[in-house]
Amino acid sequence: MGRHRNPCVLIAAIASLTAGVMQPAQAGEVLRIGVVGQISGTHPNITASGNTLMLSGLAARGLTYFDGDVSMACLLCETLPTVENGLVRDDVDPDGKPGQRVMFRLKPGLKWDDGKPITASDFVRAWRVGREPENDYAWQSRLAEEIWAAVALDERTFEVRRRGRSCAPSDFRFMPVRGDGGAADHNPKSYRAQSPHMTSPLVRGLYVGPYRVTDYRPDPENQVVTLDRNTHWSGGRPRFDRIELVYRPTPQAMQQAVAEGLVDLVTDTRPAIAEAGMRLAPDRFVDFQRAGRTLMQVTLNLDDPALSDVRVRRALLLALDRNALAGLVSGKAAPARSFLSENFPAYLPSLAEGGLAAMSEAAKLLETSGWRAGADGVRRDSSDRPLAFRLAVARALLDGPLVQSIVESWRGVGVRVDVEPWGGIAQLTGANPPSMALFGYTIEGGANIDFHIFASHSIPKPGEARNGLNIFRYRSAAVDAIVAQLREGCAPERLTPGFRDLQRHIGQDLPLLPLFFMPEAHLLPRALALPDAQRVQLLLTQEIENWQIRD
Template sequence: MRLRVGALLLAVAAPAAAQPRDTLTIGITQYPSTFHPNIENMAAKSYVLGFARRPLTAYGADWRLACLTCETLPSIENGLAERETTPDGKAGIRVTYRLREGLRWGDGTPVSSDDLRFAWEAGRDAATGFGPAEFYRSAYELIVVDPRTVTLRFDRVTFEYASMGDFQPLPAHIERERWQADPRTYRTRTAYDTETTNPGLWNGPWRITDVRPGASVTLDRNPAWNGEAPAFRRITIRTVENTPALEAQLLAGQVDMIAGELGLPIEQAIALERRTGNRFRFLFQPGLIYEHLDVRLDQPPLSDRRLRQALLLATDRRTITERLFAGRQPIANTGVNPLDPMHDADVRQWPFDLARARALLDEAGWTPGPDGIRRNAAGERLSLEFMTTAGNRGREAVQQVLQGMWRAAGIEARIRNEPPRVFFAETLSHRRFQGLALFAWISAPESVPRSALNSDEIPREATNWSGQNFGGYRNAEMDVLTQTIPEQLDVARRREMWRRLQAIYAEDLPAIPLWFRSDAHVWPQWLEGVRPTGHLNVSTLWAEEWRVR
């Protein structure tokens, strides 16, 4: 699969260089809740760690899978992947990876097969809380071939067998002892959070040298890095959760650029471009970014599908995208983006229809009260808690609009927002939200949403809160589809299964689909080489290619 997304930038005359630039300051809107590569999934962490570590594989800006720390991408054709029968008679596959020569942790320790083995051992223990759980369940054996080579044996064959996702080396010489002491409490004792500036944690072009919780992360060149030499001696990443304040820091020169992955809402960036002319470079990058409302499904009133459908019918998404986002955010009918080859253009749609929304609420037993807010037979108000990331001007504007639209249908929305690091690390991951949660999923090309839709992925204490099915969605057919789609190697048959997945999603509404987001990247005119991907793997994984013009 090869897709390209993006926009052309107009060439502009480069200003005369006053002095060599060897530092770069980047503004983002969130701060990582943890620095451990395998605990919790948060875009801010992925962006920061993209400078400081390298996984085995990643999808690039061309949407093709490539090796980052491995020598050769395994395939059946090159013999590094072999079909086999598992000990219990299943169709399986063994995949062999060889680490690039010369890879070292920042303290000089070689990156080795032992680091991959430790990552596999920790992931296999459910008490550790690594995700995705299905990867570690399926990878039932890891064989150390030599100090740089491992073979993983999987108990099923998938079309994405060469992609290792978040599986990556972890520094066993630092982390193994901490993990062995007690896997269940490892996530609170990992050196990634207690000794974040320990150079031995990082194998990328830079290493983290200073952290100021909630405010900034500083990275300096990693002397142990043996890849392409990075241009910048130091990179500082500042967290400014309030987007107008972030824009002000850009204009004042306090930050050089704003990361599109975690930056300004698109409407704010469009207005900024109009005001500043060619002072900065702008790129509006469409991608696999799904803005939606997670729904607490396992408790009333949102457990009633009719209420979820009424919410969507009462939402005029087209008007919102045109007025707030200049029409640049295509409306979503499911979580599968039209840019993805498995998108079904004929899936059921829910156009704005206030009368139909009201009828569904009537049918569900919610009748208008004296103040216009509906009540059930017990006299309980139809009032829903509505959360998102505090300080994001675009999302907070959407909240206000949705609150008014839903009130017209008789639904009250009570807005309660939290800082991103609390919202993602605590409220969502521990399923403490009570109604609706507005945020975005970012996925890789043709990424099966097992972690968000399979009932095995509902976070719970027994798995140390791993999994991303925050709403508590349970559907037996969806469980089967999210398990078996990866195992279907025939593209045409797989497409039919994807079509069925999207049909169930559009009818059941495990989440309320809103739109697919475009990211607004804002760079200084002197910076070149940044290549946004438009998907899960962030641009910072190739930051050693960034250069000063």
């Protein structure tokens, strides 16, 4: 069965998971997975974030997924479509430009959790509702722009027609959408508002996977989603009878949950949580840490008048000591030399060094761009406007040493920063967006990246909130040309020059300020046997059928 390397994995934001003790219960074996953060619903495409990944793999599966090797693989399809097996063919789009036809065939026996068959029409319906901006679907821009037609050919077969020549034409990570004569059929634009996932998530007939949601407690301080076996699942039978996703709003709250034995597993978490688990119960846990791919960065809103000047952006970067900032994080944080990590195959260092030695250069840049030192220590322009920015910060980072250090460093060159809680991507695209946002951003995946986030065609419309957006509002004809070139190339020898050119441009233009790459930590139960220990990048619940307990 063929596989495609990931062409564009954008996983926005910091999602963390936690640990404790596996306990038998009356319902059978229970596994409790801790997640730092929250979810706002049970539909993974409507409420997409890193925090929904676990739920998606358990009860809301799409047709395909990126596996632990970051390769495209089938979940609900019978065979992964490829050019080699004839399921991907050349096509022409409505504008007469090159395109692709992709034929998908579902696995036999697929059913919703109420026993009704899942059909090809359910996936065509997913495309129809997903392409409507009102539904704020994850990857909605790719659906709307790249897929221009989808049609069911029989109960198990449907065809997708795409614009352009994709390196991963079989990427269709969308959960099927059931018809039943509701909004999805009659008014696709209103699907989000009327979806039972948002209004009554416990009813039968919503879930696809080895589990179904049987309890959902949205308490922001103690959110828990309970999943029990889906008796209509036709795939492999997982070891666990029940899964509990235990959400906590902050790392500190999750660390307390570890101490109280409320969770059994944490992956891709903070080193401090993993280290706490090892101190508390070294006989129960295995600790695994390594340099990660999540970039801690400051997203800049280039529509802000002051930030529209690249000299100001360069001064802000020079004022920050990225080595010192990385040292504030426990574990193996790596200072950023590019917006891509050193592990990326086409990595190219492209950022100027900052810190104390560069403070005078930062001040000089601000002077030459018209920002003079003020009596109160804050620079001002010729109109007496202060050089001040609103910095939105992820809740887990508020009041921490990282934010303090950034604020003090910028104050040292005459920049005032007002810190406020970050409300997610929606806050960055709303009516009154902040000037900046500090959060973790996973841009790369395997040997590829989501280069669309730098393209001018991905600049969000007012109020638009989803993954894959150019939230920086960065405009560059040269980068648009690089993105167009990257879309056409799949082989590494064709992609590498483009990726290096992209790093050069981003390093010069600075639509974001890369700080460091977060260390990747995992706290795993000693009893849990994984399919392949080397693939602990993210414990994929799409593969939970293979998770076992050692005797």
